[in-house]
Amino acid sequence: MNTDALVQHFAEQTHPDELEQFDRSTLSQLLKEHETPFLVLDLQEVEYQYHALQNALPGVSLFYAIKSLAHPAVIRRLKKLGGQFDLATAGEVDLVKGLGVAGEQCIHTHPIKKDKEIRHALEFGCRRFVVDNPAEVIKFVPYKDDVELIIRVSFRSQDATVDLSRKFGCALEELPGLVDLAMSNGMTVSGLSFHVGSQSLSPFAQVNAIQASLAAMKEMAHVSWKWLDIGGSFPVSYQGPVMPIDDFCAPIREALLDVPEGIEVFAEPGRFISAPSMIEVLRIVGKAKRGARTWYYLDDGVYGALSGQMYDHAQYPITPLKPFDPTGDFFPSVLAGPTCDSVDVIDEDIELPDLAVGDVLVAKQMGAYTIASASEFNYYPKPKVVVVEDLIEHPEDES
Ligand SMILES: Cc1ncc(COP(=O)(O)O)c(C=O)c1O
Structure with a gap:
């Protein structure tokens, strides 16, 4: 897809299913085995990105910037x-x-x-x-x-x-x-x-x-x-x-x-190789209606793996794990992290379907400059990293 086609593709999707290329059944299985919040690192994706860059720059020696992940x-x-x-x-x-x-x-x-x-x-x-x-x-x-x-x-x-x-x-x-x-x-x-x-x-x-x-x-x-x-x-x-x-x-x-x-x-x-290789699985631990918006409090935030929002200026795509109707009702919402600091807000202005305490969200492109800069403020431990192969599917792999 060229750049224009990509822009068009995104513009046509008001509430795209951000998880469409993930293996949802593996994610559901991981949720049975691990307590949220956790990061899932897909090593196949590291390999995919490395080859993609090497193919795009033949003859160039790639030195992975390990600071990113x-x-x-x-x-x-x-x-x-x-x-x-x-x-x-x-x-x-x-x-x-x-x-x-x-x-x-x-x-x-x-x-x-x-x-x-x-x-x-x-x-x-x-x-x-x-x-x-x-x-x-x-x-x-x-x-x-x-x-x-x-x-x-x-x-x-x-x-x-x-x-x-x-x-x-x-x-x-x-x-x-x-x-x-x-x-x-x-x-x-x-x-x-x-x-x-x-x-x-x-x-x-x-x-x-x-x-x-x-x-x-x-x-x-x-x-x-x-x-x-x-x-x-x-x-x-x-x-x-x-x-x-x-x-x-x-x-x-x-x-x-x-x-x-x-x-x-x-x-x-750094980023190109590591960013797509990791997603974060988070859970809603609190919900409150404040003014016109519904605040959802998650079990990780900008003091944790989402710290890249502060240091790296990244805005990670975050979406509910459970399938939702993209043409259904969406409400003005806020996503906030768990700590006591008011700066710990992930998204002030996001449209979401009605969600409940206990629901799971997934943040994508979480490999680069995320866990690398996470802290344990408030004594919340950093999310653990679960290593897998093949969580992310690339349709072109099948051809
Ligand atoms: C010296 C140096 N090399 C490589 C990188 C990786 O850059 P990027 O993640 O944009 O590929 C960085 C990032 O800070 C850097 O400082």
């Missing part, structure tokens, strides 16, 4: 598929190390690190580090013979939901100075990287960043460039449609045709 089962599955890993902290190093990942299969992409973290990553065998400022370059002087540096450049984008180039990345004009600083201190500079922002709604920021990076590499011909790292950003659909990944990557593929031979291209996808 650092679940051991996800890492194991991606390792089996030949995936590599983007690490940012000593904790992430320990996690992948414990799962048998080799240091050479990783890049360390946090532009700001403690000396202790650099040593820890080096001991693990990870030698490729991202830097974006002079103070960070100088931190590598003691390890100059053991590291290869990738310099991160900032390219701001209006099309990304989460702007990552505000906080990190040097300006293009600062790049030659950083390269000189590193090389004059005996270090090896081998790559450029950027991240145009997460959940990017158009590929053109990435295309521009690729073109500008290639031009900069050409100008600095004295550097033996080995890598161009095009970051993450690949979008998934939350409330509205996004470009299918193959269409999204088409102009990126085209821009990458200009990459000189001998330069390997990396990407650091």
Whole structure:
């Protein structure tokens, strides 16, 4: 389906059955075995998304950004598929190390690190580090013979939901100075990287960043460039449609045709691989009529796995598990989390059929930046993760 067809498809459905592609019987079985709230992680979906992105970006080495969902089962599955890993902290190093990942299969992409973290990553065998400022370059002087540096450049984008180039990345004009600083201190500079922002709604920021990076590499011909790292950003659909990944990557593929031979291209996808792989199953634990709206209180909220609403600006599609008549009556409703804080509101303005205490709701696209940022405020435990295979069906698989 192209973008126009997708928009049309959603526009025609006033109250779409958001769960149509889920195996409802498996969900009902899981509900008998596990107390809500819980997250269901479908490893087939991780595999599906990994292949979809790899097919859309042939020849690009994918380093999964484990910060988006650092679940051991996800890492194991991606390792089996030949995936590599983007690490940012000593904790992430320990996690992948414990799962048998080799240091050479990783890049360390946090532009700001403690000396202790650099040593820890080096001991693990990870030698490729991202830097974006002079103070960070100088931190590598003691390890100059053991590291290869990738310099991160900032390219701001209006099309990304989460702007990552505000906080990190040097300006293009600062790049030659950083390269000189590193090389004059005996270090090896081998790559450029950027991240145009997460959940990017158009590929053109990435295309521009690729073109500008290639031009900069050409100008600095004295550097033996080995890598161009095009970051993450690949979008998934939350409330509205996004470009299918193959269409999204088409102009990126085209821009990458200009990459000189001998330069390997990396990407650091997080969200695209992890977001669709997990759903959350929640239960209504309270119901109150307040003014014109019915408030439903759920057993998880923005202090739990729905924390991505606060930190990641995501609006997860939430829908009742039990089938409902899409042409029946819908009422103005509010979905709220269980904690005592009034900020713990999931949706102030949602139309729902009449529901009861005890009814189950399902939140979709809950894999990326959700449980990763959940807290235990009010002593509510974080929802547990139940790992399954094949909960999500793709009609095209059958053809
Ligand atoms: C350095 C770096 N790489 C990769 C990612 C993953 O980005 P995305 O989830 O948009 O693919 C992030 C996200 O914060 C990041 O900071």
